[in-house]
Each structure stands twice: as structure tokens, then as C-alpha cells.
Amino acid sequence: MNIVCIGGGPAGLYFGLLMKLQNPQNEVFVVERNRPYDTFGWGVVFSDATMENLREADPVSAQTIGDAFNHWDDIECHFKGSAVRSSGHGFIGIGRKKLLNILQARCEEVGVKLVFETVVTDEAELARKYNADILIASDGINSAVRTRYEDVFQPDIDTRNCRFVWLGTEKVFDAFNFIFVETEHGWFQAHAYRFQDGLSTFIVETPEETWQKAGIGEMSQEDAIAYCEKLFADHLDGNKLISNATHLRGSAIWIRFPRVICNKWVHWQDYGTGKKVPVVLMGDAAHTAHFSIGSGTKLALEDAITLAQHMDHESMEEALKDYEAARSVDVLRIQNAARNSTEWFENVARYANMKPEQFTYSMLTRSQRISHENMRMRDAAWLEKYERWMATEAGMTLADGEKAPSPMFTPFKLRDMQLKNRVVLSPTLMYSAKDGMPGATHQVHYGSRAMGGAGLIMAEMTAVTPEGRVTPGCTGLWNDEQANAWKPVVAFAHEQGAKIGVQLGHAGRRGSTQLGWEKANQPLAEGNWPLVSASALPYQAGVTAVPAEITRAQMDEIRDAFVAAAKRADQAGFDCIELQAAHGYLLSSFISPLTNQRSDEFGGSLENRMAYPLEVFAAIRAVWPENKPIMVRISATDWAEGGNTADDGVEIARLFKQAGADLIDVSSGEVVLEQQPIYGRMYQTPFSDRIRNEAGIATMAVGSIMEADHANSIIAAGRADLCALSRGFLADANWPQRQAAELGYTDLAWPVQYEWGKDWLQRQIKRAPVAQDGPAKS
Numbered sequence: 001m002n003i004v005c006i007g008g009g010p011a012g013l014y015f016g017l018l019m020k021l022q023n024p025q026n027e028v029f030v031v032e033r034n035r036p037y038d039t040f041g042w043g044v045v046f047s048d049a050t051m052e053n054l055r056e057a058d059p060v061s062a063q064t065i066g067d068a069f070n071h072w073d074d075i076e077c078h079f080k081g082s083a084v085r086s087s088g089h090g091f092i093g094i095g096r097k098k099l100l101n102i103l104q105a106r107c108e109e110v111g112v113k114l115v116f117e118t119v120v121t122d123e124a125e126l127a128r129k130y131n132a133d134i135l136i137a138s139d140g141i142n143s144a145v146r147t148r149y150e151d152v153f154q155p156d157i158d159t160r161n162c163r164f165v166w167l168g169t170e171k172v173f174d175a176f177n178f179i180f181v182e183t184e185h186g187w188f189q190a191h192a193y194r195f196q197d198g199l200s201t202f203i204v205e206t207p208e209e210t211w212q213k214a215g216i217g218e219m220s221q222e223d224a225i226a227y228c229e230k231l232f233a234d235h236l237d238g239n240k241l242i243s244n245a246t247h248l249r250g251s252a253i254w255i256r257f258p259r260v261i262c263n264k265w266v267h268w269q270d271y272g273t274g275k276k277v278p279v280v281l282m283g284d285a286a287h288t289a290h291f292s293i294g295s296g297t298k299l300a301l302e303d304a305i306t307l308a309q310h311m312d313h314e315s316m317e318e319a320l321k322d323y324e325a326a327r328s329v330d331v332l333r334i335q336n337a338a339r340n341s342t343e344w345f346e347n348v349a350r351y352a353n354m355k356p357e358q359f360t361y362s363m364l365t366r367s368q369r370i371s372h373e374n375m376r377m378r379d380a381a382w383l384e385k386y387e388r389w390m391a392t393e394a395g396m397t398l399a400d401g402e403k404a405p406s407p408m409f410t411p412f413k414l415r416d417m418q419l420k421n422r423v424v425l426s427p428t429l430m431y432s433a434k435d436g437m438p439g440a441t442h443q444v445h446y447g448s449r450a451m452g453g454a455g456l457i458m459a460e461m462t463a464v465t466p467e468g469r470v471t472p473g474c475t476g477l478w479n480d481e482q483a484n485a486w487k488p489v490v491a492f493a494h495e496q497g498a499k500i501g502v503q504l505g506h507a508g509r510r511g512s513t514q515l516g517w518e519k520a521n522q523p524l525a526e527g528n529w530p531l532v533s534a535s536a537l538p539y540q541a542g543v544t545a546v547p548a549e550i551t552r553a554q555m556d557e558i559r560d561a562f563v564a565a566a567k568r569a570d571q572a573g574f575d576c577i578e579l580q581a582a583h584g585y586l587l588s589s590f591i592s593p594l595t596n597q598r599s600d601e602f603g604g605s606l607e608n609r610m611a612y613p614l615e616v617f618a619a620i621r622a623v624w625p626e627n628k629p630i631m632v633r634i635s636a637t638d639w640a641e642g643g644n645t646a647d648d649g650v651e652i653a654r655l656f657k658q659a660g661a662d663l664i665d666v667s668s669g670e671v672v673l674e675q676q677p678i679y680g681r682m683y684q685t686p687f688s689d690r691i692r693n694e695a696g697i698a699t700m701a702v703g704s705i706m707e708a709d710h711a712n713s714i715i716a717a718g719r720a721d722l723c724a725l726s727r728g729f730l731a732d733a734n735w736p737q738r739q740a741a742e743l744g745y746t747d748l749a750w751p752v753q754y755e756w757g758k759d760w761l762q763r764q765i766k767r768a769p770v771a772q773d774g775p776a777k778s
Contacts, residue, residue, distance in 0.1 A: 001026045004127065005136040006120050006145060008032030010297050011283030012138035013103040015304035016112045018057060022312055029130050030107065031115045042168045042202075042244070043195025044099060045176075045294035048090040050301065057305045061106040068102065069094040070194050074175035077363055078235065082356035086364065088378030091176060091294065093195035099297070120144070123279070127271040134316070135269075135279045138300070141258060143285035153281060154263035160290070161346045163216075163254045164205040167225065171239040173200050178363060180348060181231050186210030187348040190232055191292065202241055203291065204228045207346055208256065217251045224251065257342070260288040261335065265324045278320055280307070287331045289338040292345055293367055299334060303327055337367035340686075350693045354718055357389050362717040368682070372407070372712035390716060406743055407715040408708060408723060409736075412455070414629035414662045414698065417499055417575045419722075421455035421748070422715055423736045426702050426724035427503040427578065427633075429460045429474060431515040436463065436476025438485050446489050449729055450498040451751050453736030456722065457493050459486075459502040461580050464565040465558065467529050468506035468586070473515050477504065478561060483568035490573040497749060502572075503633065504565050504620075505580030506558055508589050509533035509547040532558075534589040534596040534603075534612075540673060549598070550586075558586070559616050566620045570628070577624065578631040579617055581656075583670035587613040588635060591652060592671045594643045606648060607655075614659050621660045629662035631700070636668050636687035639675040649687055654695040663698040664691055665724065682710055689719040700724050708739035741765050 003019050005012035008030050016028040051069075054062040069092040076085040107114060120126055123145055127135055137145035146153050172194050179190040187210065191203040211217065216224050225241050232241075245253045265286050268276045283300035306327055310319035344351075344366035351359055364370060376383045387404040394410035409421045425446075432441040438459075446457050463469040463476045476482050486502070493500040512528045513521055523544055531547035532554055538546045550558075562579075569577050581587040589595040590612045596603050602612050617632065624630055634656070636649030644652070653664045666688035669675045677683070684703035692699040701720035705711055711723040728735050740748040741761045750758040 001133045002131050003028045003134050003136070004130050004132040005030045005138055006123060006126065007137070007139035007143075007283075007285070008034070008100070008104070008114065008116075009138055009140060009283060009300065010099065010103065011285075011300035011304050012136055013100065013107055013112075014057075014301050015136055015138070015282060015308060017061065017103065017107050017110065018304060018308035019311070020107070020110045020112050021058060022308060024111065027130070028107075028112045029115055030112060031118050031120055031126065033119045034116065036104075036114070036116045042096060042166055043093045043193065043200070044096050044297045045091050045093050045193065045195075046298040046301075047294075048092070050298045051092060053302060053305060057308070058106070061102060064102050064106070065094065065099065068098055068196075070196065072175055072193070075364065076175040076177050077356070077360040078177065078179040079356045079359050080180075084356055084360040085175060086360070086375075086379045086382040089176070091193075093193050093201070095196045095199070098196065123148075124269075124271045127269075127277055128273055131273060132271075132277050133275075135277055136282050137279055137285050138282045139285055141260065141284040141288055143281070145279060146262065146281060146285050149267050149269075149279065152264055152267040156261045156263070158259040158261075160257045160259060160342055162205050162207050162342075163211040163256055164203055164291075165224070165228070165243075165254045166245075167202045167204065167228070168242045168244065169200050169202045169236060169239050170198055170242075171200055171202075171236050172198060177235070179232060179235050182352070183210075183214065183231065185213035187352065188228075188231055189345060189348060190235070192235070202232075204232075204241075205345060211254065216254060220250055221246070221248065221253055224254070257290055258288060259290070259335070259339070259342070260284065260286070262286050265327070266320045278316065280320060280323075282307070286327075287335065289331075289334050290342040292341045293334070293338050293369075295334050295338065299331060302330070336680075337369045341367040343686075350690065351718070353693070353696075355393075357386060358716075358718050361386060362719075365713055365717050368713075371709045372716055373709045386716070403745075405745055405747065406708065406712050406740075408711040409740065409745060409748060410715075412721055414576065414631075416627040417629055419455040419499055420497055421453070421736065422722045423454050423711065424456040424700060424722050424724040425449045425454045425458055425729050426726040427458040427460050427580075428726045428730065429470065429516060431471055431473035431517070433473055433475040436466065436469070436474070436478065436482050438475050438482070438489060442475070443489050443492065446500065447492045447496070448733040450493040450496040450500070451754070452729075452732075452734035453740070453748055453750070454498055454729070455736075456576075457498050457500040458578060458724070459489070459500065459574075461503045461505040461585075462565070464504055464506055464561040467511065467531075468508075468558070468561070470507040470511055470585075471513055471515050472524070472527070474507075477502070477565040477568045477572075480568065480571075483572045486569075486572040486574070494573070496751060499575040501576035501578055501631070502569050502574045503578040503580050504562060504569065506562075506586040507531075508584070508586030509537065509539050509544070509595075510584055512545065533586065534609075535598055537595055537597070539584065555612060555615075559612075559619050562616050563619050563623055566624050570625060576629045576631060576662075577620070578633055578665060579613075579620065579661075580633055581613050582633045582635040582665075582667050584635075584672065587616060588671060592635070592638050592644050594638060594640060594672050606644075606651060610652065610655050614655060617656065617659050617661065630660070631663040631665050632656045632661045633665035633667055635671055636666050636684070636691065638671045639669040639677040640672050643671060643675075646687055646690060650690055650694050653691040653697055653699075657695055657697040661697065663700060663721070664688075664695075665700045665702065666691055666720070667702055680704065681706065682714065685714055685719050688714075689717075692720060693718065698722075702726070708743055711739075737761070 177192040188206045265281045267279045289295040307323040391404040412419045532550040533547035536549045688699040688701040698721040700722040702724040
């Protein structure tokens with residue numbers, strides 16, 4: 001087989017090497033524009049796990065690479081004058097030039113032909129010259145081949161917000177250092193690590209806006225480097241920063257990272273040689289992953305390994321199909337983590353109010369590939385120290401040697417409502433009321449979750465008027481009889497040491513539908529009631545009723561109904577209330593531009609659209625006891641074109657905070673049926689993170705939080721203050737108790753009647769086999 005690799009980076013060299021090792025009869029050509037043994041760049045990093053893959057693929061080159069690399073386990077974060085170090089991360093650093101030189105030498109040793117100083121302007125000519133059976137387009141991030149066939153490969157290129165420059169220094173760092181420096185213009189950060197004796201990589205990064213304000217774009221290369229030296233002088237110990245891109249002028253060395261995703265990786269092209277030749281993307285030509293997770297080289301090498309493995313025992317067509325399928329999944333996983341990491345570094349200012357301890361935890365877990373328990377496997381001593389710090393911050397006093405609880409089991413206070421832990425039963429419709437009256441189902445449902453260890457029980461969305469119900473089975477608080485029916489539910493929750501709140505809402509255009517287990521979101525077969533909404537737009541065109549555009553008089557009536565319901569909630573003994581302003585219900589219909597097309601003072605700008613929900617909130621706050629908190633549930637994004645975005649979600653939360661809200665329950669979507677949400681574990685948590693740390697208000701995260709590790713990671717990183725579960729509690733009323741037992745936390749109180757069960761569960765878990773897997777590497 002004649003194999004031509006365009007581009008002599010890690011992908012092209014390694015694939016050529018593996019294919020020559022696989023069959024010495026293969027003719028392999030690697031075409032590179034640079035001179036022999038000449039390349040640019042400083043150090044690259046990848047994990048111990050990647051080295052294992054290299055050892056399996058080619059032990060000879062892996063041994064040479066292994067002898068040349070610098071290994072470290074520690075990450076050190078410098079923030080606000082503090083240096084916080086954790087261990088167990090397992091990375092290696094090697095000079096890019098050294099790595100490529102090793103691969104070049106190994107290729108030559110086995111007979112791969114390296115063609116240097118050749119700029120490929122027309123791969124067709126190359127294909128004909130070498131009678132190629134396969135062309136590997138490993139020509140980098142700005143791939144000319146990918147561009148030529150972009151209608152086939154369908155690249156999606158997202159140029160990110162930060163500017164960065166790749167520098168070096170003779171200051172030798174003994175850990176992977178993340179250094180954060182605040183200036184009058186904004187935050188700068190450096191990623192610094194040793195990659196060979198006497199040299200370290202030193203990447204400086206800052207948001208575009210800060211870069212512009214600092215005037216770096218107008219500086220010469222020398223002046224810009226001097227500027228960075230001054231910024232990071234305390235960490236350079238008098239050493240200079242060095243550029244190896246002296247061929248570039250001025251600000252050209254500062255670039256913005258392009259995130260590349262391709263829909264297709266393989267294209268068959270007729271070059272007039274009597275056969276169709278597959279053109280295959282590999283490495284940065286096919287995909288990129290931000291340098292902050294150090295996976296670009298890893299991905300390139302693993303691309304090469306995967307394709308070579310498939311070609312060893314499959315036909316060309318099958319091998320290429322399986323290569324694309326397998327690598328697309330792996331790359332997507334890495335790119336999702338890289339996106340999280342990239343966005344974290346783009347928004348350092350968001351976390352600037354954190355203390356160094358939490359800032360470091362947030363930074364370490366930014367990609368969401370490293371969880372709380374994974375951190376424990378990496379560095380148990382560091383995490384235990386951090387858990388003690390969190391417990392102290394939460395107001396706990398721990399004796400010397402006393403084990404701190406996991407973050408989700410630390411207390412939390414809103415006004416005078418003191419929660420024993422941060423686990424919340426999310427308000428979930430039960431569809432089991434009659435005429436708005438809670439009954440035996442509600443007493444058992446909420447009571448059992450209170451016995452199961454939840455810190456806060458949130459009763460389902462409870463209608464403030466009969467017409468405000470979603471279904472005939474929804475609870476209400478529009479009369480005193482309903483308030484009295486709630487009293488025993490509330491009292492029992494209190495007996496179990498839990499706090500309990502109620503979500504007050506009005507269904508708006510989403511009302512008068514069948515029970516959830518019948519035909520959800522479908523009108524009743526009979527007995528439908530009239531609907532109102534911000535505008536006369538049905539939830540399902542042609543299916544659900546067209547609501548009337550609510551009048552000012554009706555707005556007053558419903559506002560007053562919210563006030564009356566809040567008073568009854570207090571009479572029933574609820575510890576807090578939550579205003580339902582999400583999911584397309586009445587108040588939400590005012591907030592979203594997709595459901596609010598009014599031309600009066602309640603339509604148009606976000607400020608206008610928020611006017612009525614804020615009016616309702618203010619009216620409730622005026623009658624709700626001052627010592628009791630009010631929360632608000634919002635849809636942080638509509639997940640639909642033309643709707644509210646995550647930026648709007650932050651502003652919506654900020655406006656409710658200004659009105660006196662104590663916490664934002666951060667959900668998303670369900671405003672319109674044409675939504676396109678991106679689901680996944682903890683998929684709504686990033687919205688909570690933004691709102692908590694940009695709007696400066698406590699938040700509750702909700703959405704696919706399935707295990708203690710999720711909740712602990714969210715709370716420990718400051719992405720939310722509380723974690724709410726719905727399906728988890730529906731499946732297991734004792735979810736907190738079970739999770740505590742699995743974590744080895746024995747101080748979570750159980751009802752005295754169930755103490756024997758607590759002891760039994762803890763013993764059963766101790767007997768269970770322990771997984772032997774090591775920590776996942778990022």
C-alpha cells in the first residue's frame with residue numbers, strides 16, 4: 001500500500017510509523033513543509049494513560065519518549081497571594097521539537113520516507129506522484145485539505161474569546177502551575193510547566209477585551225513579552241520570557257484558539273489514477289482540544305493508533321468507517337471537557353470573589369472530568385483538608401481528628417431557615433390532589449422523603465387559583481381548607497428534622513391538561529377551563545386551547561391570589577416559598593420573548609417583560625415573614641432560537657435578587673415545544689454556576705444530578721449552594737441516607753425507628769467489592 005501523510009506533526013509521523021511497522025512492504029511518505037529536524041513550539045503534555053497507549057503501539061519509540069519526558073504529579077494554583085498545591089494528577093511534559101525529532105528518527109529507522117521543505121498546494125499532484133492508496137490530511141489546525149473539501153468534511157470552527165501566546169522560560173517549575181494575576185484591565189493567567197532540563201513552557205492567556213484594554217495589540221513583540229514579564233515577575237525569579245516565533249511581527253504571536261469539529265473525517269476523491277483515494281483527516285485537521293486540558297497531542301497520537309489498528313484486520317472501507325465512528329465518540333468526549341475548561345479560563349473574573357481554596361477546587365474540576373471522589377483518589381489528604389475548610393465555612397466546628405462531612409452534608413442557611421444539609425427534594429407534580437386538596441399520597445410522599453434525610457422538601461407547584469392548575473390533580477392554596485390540609489404534611493417534615501417549602505404558581509397557557517401519566521400536555525377530554533397567558537399563543541398550536549391575552553384587571557386578580565396563597569403558606573407552617581417563574585407557565589410566559597408579544601409596558605425589552613413577575617414577587621415579599629426566605633425558579637435559557645439565552649438568565653436572576661429574592665432555582669427550557677436542549681449529566685449546572693457567581697446570589701442546581709459525587713462536586717466548586725433531585729428521590733426515598741452510607745459518612749441522622757436499617761446498610765456496603773480502578777486522567 002502507498003500511504004501519503006500530508007503534515008509531519010505527531011499524527012502524520014506516528015501513523016506512518018505504525019503502518020510501516022504493521023507491514024514493511026507499505027510505502028509510506030510523510031510530507032512536511034519545515035526543514036529536517038526543525039520545528040517550532042515549546043513543551044506539550046499528556047497523561048500517563050496516553051503513555052500506556054504508546055507503549056502498546058510501539059515500545060521502541062515509547063521507551064525513547066519515556067526517557068526524555070519530565071513527569072510530575074502536582075498542580076499548583078497561585079491566586080490572590082496564595083499557592084494551593086494538590087497531587088496525584090500524573091502528567092508528562094516533553095518538548096514538542098524533542099517529541100517530533102524522536103518520531104522522525106524512528107520513522108527513518110523503519111523505512112518511512114520523510115519529505116521535508118515541501119509545501120503542499122495541491123494534494124492531487126502528490127497523490128499522483130506517489131500513486132497514493134490513501135492520503136492522510138494531518139496538516140494541522142489550518143488544514144488546507146480540510147478547507148478544499150469543506151463541503152464534505154463540514155467543519156465547524158469556533159474561535160474562542162481568549163488571546164494567548166506560547167512562550168518559554170529558563171525558570172524551572174516543579175509542578176504544573178496555574179498563575180492568576182489581576183490588573184486594572186482584567187485577569188491574566190499563565191499555564192507553566194517544565195518540559196526539559198532548564199526550560200519551561202509559559203503560556204499567557206487573557207480575554208480579548210482585557211487584551212485590547214491593555215493595548216497589547218499595539219505593542220511590538222518585544223514590548224508585549226516585557227509586559228508579561230512584569231505581570232508575572234513574582235513567579236519568574238528574574239528569568240526572562242522567550243519567544244521562538246521571532247519570524248512573526250507585533251501582536252501576530254497572540255492568537256485566539258479555534259475549536260474545530262468536523263462532521264465527516266473521510267472523503268473519497270478521484271485523482272485520475274484509476275482509483276478513488278480516501279482523504280482522511282487526522283489530528284488538529286479533524287478536531288482541536290484547548291491546551292488547558294493538554295489533549296491535542298494525545299488526540300493526534302490516538303487517532304493514528306486507532307486507524308492503524310483497524311487497518312490491520314479490516315478492509316479499507318470498513319477500517320475508515322470504524323475509525324471515524326470510534327474516534328468521533330472519543331473526541332467528542334474530550335472536546336466537551338475542553339469546552340468546559342476553555343469557558344472557565346475565559347471567565348476567571350466570574351470566580352474572582354472566591355477564596356483561594358474554593359477557587360482552586362473550581363479550577364481543578366473545571367472540565368467536569370475530575371469529580372469529587374476522583375479528587376479523593378488523586379490526593380485524599382488535600383481533599384480532606386478542603387472538606388474541613390468547607391465545613392468551617394458553613395459554620396461547623398470540628399474537633400481535632402474529626403472527619404468532615406461531604407460538602408452536600410454541610411449545613412446551609414437562608415435568612416432564618418437553617419438546613420441540616422444541602423440535598424433538596426425538587427418540586428415534582430404528583431397529580432394526586434382532589435379540588436386542590438393534598439391527601440394521603442402527599443403525606444406519605446413528602447413524609448417519606450423527610451424521613452429519608454433530605455435537608456429541604458419542596459412541595460410541588462401549587463396553584464393560587466383553580467384556573468391556575470396544570471391538571472385537575474394539582475394541589476392548591478386558594479382557600480383555607482387547603483392550607484389546613486397542608487399543616488400535617490408540614491408538621492411531619494419538621495418532626496423529621498427537615499425544612500419544607502412550597503412552590504406557588506399559575507399554569508397560564510399550560511393549564512387544563514390531562515394527568516401526567518395520561519396524555520401529558522394534552523387538553524382534558526371534558527371540563528376544560530379558560531386559559532390566560534402573556535399573549536394569545538397556544539402551547540401546542542392546533543392541540544391546546546388558545547389562551548386569552550391577560551388583561552390588567554386579571555393581572556391584578558392573579559397577583560392578589562399569589563399574595564393570599566403566600567399568607568396561607570405561612571399559616572400552614574411552610575419554611576419558605578418558591579415562586580414558579582419557569583417552564584412556560586404564566587409568569588414565565590411574560591419573561592420569554594417567544595411567548596410575550598405584547599405591545600404595552602409589559603412587552604418588548606427584558607426589563608418590560610420582567611415587570612409583572614417582579615410585581616408579583618414584590619407583593620409576596622411584602623406579606624411573607626421577613627425571617628423566611630423566598631426562592632424563584634427560572635428557565636435560565638429557552639433552548640430555542642429567538643428566546644432567552646444564558647446571558648438573559650443571569651440578568652433575570654439579577655433582577656429578582658434586586659427585588660429581594662434569596663435564592664434562584666436554576667432550571668431551563670420547557671417554555672416552547674420547539675426547544676432543542678442539550679442533555680447530559682448535570683446539564684443545567686453551568687447555568688447555576690454563572691448565575692451564582694455573576695449575579696451574586698445563592699442558587700439551587702437541578703437536572704440529571706444522579707449521585708453524591710455530582711452533588712458534592714457542584715457544591716464544593718461553588719457552582720450551586722443546594723442540589724435538588726426529582727427522579728432520584730422518586731426512585732429512592734432514602735437517597736441521602738444511601739449516599740451517605742456509600743461515602744462512609746455515619747453522622748447523617750436516621751429516624752430512630754430505622755436505626756437498625758442504618759447499621760445494616762453500612763455493613764452491607766462495607767462488604768461490597770471495591771473497584772480497583774485508578775483515577776481518571778484528564
